[in-house]
Amino acid sequence: xxxxxxxxxxxxxxxxCSLEVTHDGDTVTKVDGASCKKGAEYALAELTDPRxxxxxxxxxAGGLHPLIPVYTAAPIPKPRIFDLLASLRQVExxxxxxxxxxxxxxxxxxxxxxxxxxDLPAV
Amino acid sequence: MLKQKYDVIVIGSGPAGxxxxxxxxxxxxxDVLIIERDRELGGILLQCIHNGFGVELLKEDLPGPAYAQRxxxxxxxxxxxxxxxxxxxDISPSRHIYAISEWSGFAELDARAIVLAMDCRERTRxxxxxxxxxxAGVYTAGTAQRFTNxxxxxxxxxxxxxxxxxxxxxxxxxxxxxxxKVERVLEIMPFLTGLTRNYVQCLLDFDIPLxxxxxxxxxxxxxxxEAVEAVQVDEKWQPVEGTREIIPCDTLLLSVxxxxxxxxxxxAGVLLDPVTNGPFVDQGMQTNVPGIFAAGNVVHVYDxxxxxxEAGFVAGRAAAKYAIAQRKRVARQVKLQAGANVRYVVxxxxxxxALAESDQKLQMRVVSPIEGxxxxxxxxxxxxxxxxxQRYARPGEMVTVKIPQKAYDEVQKTDRLTVNVVAx
Numbered sequence: 363x364x365x366x367x368x369x370x371x372x373x374x375x376x377x378x379c380s381l382e383v384t385h386d387g388d389t390v391t392k393v394d395g396a397s398c399k400k401g402a403e404y405a406l407a408e409l410t411d412p413r414x415x416x417x418x419x420x421x422x423a424g425g426l427h428p429l430i431p432v433y434t435a436a437p438i439p440k441p442r443i444f445d446l447l448a449s450l451r452q453v454e455x456x457x458x459x460x461x462x463x464x465x466x467x468x469x470x471x472x473x474x475x476x477x478x479x480x481d482l483p484a485v
Numbered sequence: 486m487l488k489q490k491y492d493v494i495v496i497g498s499g500p501a502g503x504x505x506x507x508x509x510x511x512x513x514x515x516d517v518l519i520i521e522r523d524r525e526l527g528g529i530l531l532q533c534i535h536n537g538f539g540v541e542l543l544k545e546d547l548p549g550p551a552y553a554q555r556x557x558x559x560x561x562x563x564x565x566x567x568x569x570x571x572x573x574x575d576i577s578p579s580r581h582i583y584a585i586s587e588w589s590g591f592a593e594l595d596a597r598a599i600v601l602a603m604d605c606r607e608r609t610r611x612x613x614x615x616x617x618x619x620x621a622g623v624y625t626a627g628t629a630q631r632f633t634n635x636x637x638x639x640x641x642x643x644x645x646x647x648x649x650x651x652x653x654x655x656x657x658x659x660x661x662x663x664x665x666k667v668e669r670v671l672e673i674m675p676f677l678t679g680l681t682r683n684y685v686q687c688l689l690d691f692d693i694p695l696x697x698x699x700x701x702x703x704x705x706x707x708x709x710x711e712a713v714e715a716v717q718v719d720e721k722w723q724p725v726e727g728t729r730e731i732i733p734c735d736t737l738l739l740s741v742x743x744x745x746x747x748x749x750x751x752x753a754g755v756l757l758d759p760v761t762n763g764p765f766v767d768q769g770m771q772t773n774v775p776g777i778f779a780a781g782n783v784v785h786v787y788d789x790x791x792x793x794x795e796a797g798f799v800a801g802r803a804a805a806k807y808a809i810a811q812r813k814r815v816a817r818q819v820k821l822q823a824g825a826n827v828r829y830v831v832x833x834x835x836x837x838x839a840l841a842e843s844d845q846k847l848q849m850r851v852v853s854p855i856e857g858x859x860x861x862x863x864x865x866x867x868x869x870x871x872x873x874x875q876r877y878a879r880p881g882e883m884v885t886v887k888i889p890q891k892a893y894d895e896v897q898k899t900d901r902l903t904v905n906v907v908a909x
Binding site for chain 2: 370371372373374375376377378414415417418419421426427428429431432433440443447461479480481
């Protein structure tokens with residue numbers, strides 16, 4: 363394969379550096395434009411296994427609200443986001459819920475759990 | 486059970502209010518109360534279910550509700566009192582607060598110091614003068630966010646978003662997650678107005694098209710939004726003819742700016758900076774009204790919640806110090822009261838420390854004439870502090886008496902002195 367340059371924007375922090383990544387397939391040879399070392403790590407991950415934190419809501423019965431916000435404890439593979447959302451639609455919790463409670467374990471073939479983002483008291 | 490008077494009352498329980506209350510308590514304020522209009526503490530963070538909160542201050546990447554919960558727990562542990570589901574109606578410059586709630590009814594409260602932490606309001610359709618019909622389906626992005634993330638209903642299925650602010654982009658992704666189709670994000674400026682990383686992970690990731698230098702020229706629809714007419718604008722924000730495009734949709738979200746919510750501040754006499762629309766503040770976040778402080782988006786619109794929390798700490802600390810100083814000043818004061826046959830006494834109060842410097846002269850008028858020898862007598866209720874003889878006392882002639890420096894020790898023991906003018 364030939365070397366090519368892919369432009370990506372680093373999302374590690376609010377700065378949002380524009381990176382020019384020189385790579386041959388999955389082999390990164392050069393990263394330009396990063397203002398810290400996280401940029402190179404991000405560029406490599408983004409080209410080989412892009413991942414995202416996912417936040418959404420699940421249904422909850424008997425709580426102060428009909429929904430509770432949830433988040434992935436770590437980023438999950440970007441192509442699996444909609445699979446994860448589909449499985450979260452099947453979940454219904456019973457109030458009370460505690461922050462950090464596991465809502466769904468080891469999602470979409472990873473070892474990442476989905477956790478509750480807050481306490482939700484029963485009413 | 487509400488008290489009548491608090492050292493510090495905080496209005497609003499978002500990140501600024503929570504931080505201010507916690508810090509006020511830590512600084513030594515005795516009674517701290519948060520008044521919140523929602524049914525629970527946390528403010529807008531509760532509907533900001535996306536992550537990205539706390540990276541700077543907590544060195545963690547938390548969703549909004551989890552970030553809020555850290556400080557809500559601190560509020561409860563520190564013994565801060567809360568009044569929920571309550572609306573503050575008015576604040577006077579002397580820090581008298583009028584609030585109303587279903588639970589406590591109408592309440593009047595006094596605060597030695599107040600922290601204003603009321604956040605912002607979103608700009609609405611009327612404020613940006615959008616043309617067109619007036620159908621259902623036009624929402625501010627924050628309203629749509631509350632519907633979607635807390636109340637459990639989607640605002641619509643085919644969405645156009647006006648404004649590339651963070652809430653707008655985050656809602657584009659959020660509604661996509663929930664099965665809606667976001668047709669377009671339009672931004673009138675030639676640049677993105679939110680964070681770059683939100684552009685990447687909210688729009689680029691899901692192929693949601695962003696058009697800069699574009700706006701909504703017209704809203705179309707009878708009962709419900711049916712479409713919007715988008716148009717490109719030039720440097721002067723005038724439509725470029727030939728670029729008009731009808732985008733079919735059922736919902737238009739507006740993410741077109743925030744205005745600090747300062748209706749209460751104005752009632753309290755707080756002066757606002759015409760640039761920020763928030764109060765003029767000093768290094769302790771004190772406004773021009775002594776004892777009234779402000780923190781967070783009510784002062785100016787922040788980019789990151791971490792700095793809002795920091796501003797809350799600053800305001801809470803300064804408010805507590807102010808309240809404590811006021812307590813001390815009042816504790817040093819002795820009230821001078823009109824007693825038997827005295828109409829009034831001037832001055833009305835005296836700093837006890839004044840006696841360390843000089844004798845203190847009191848002036849008064851009597852109620853009725855006494856044509857004979859009188860005592861002008863200053864007592865603490867039980868003991869006589871000083872007494873002076875006079876040949877008579879008449880309402881037309883001012884009576885004076887001096888509290889001598891040697892009474893310093895006795896005056897320290899009381900909080901009020903009474904002056905009587907009585908027949909000898």
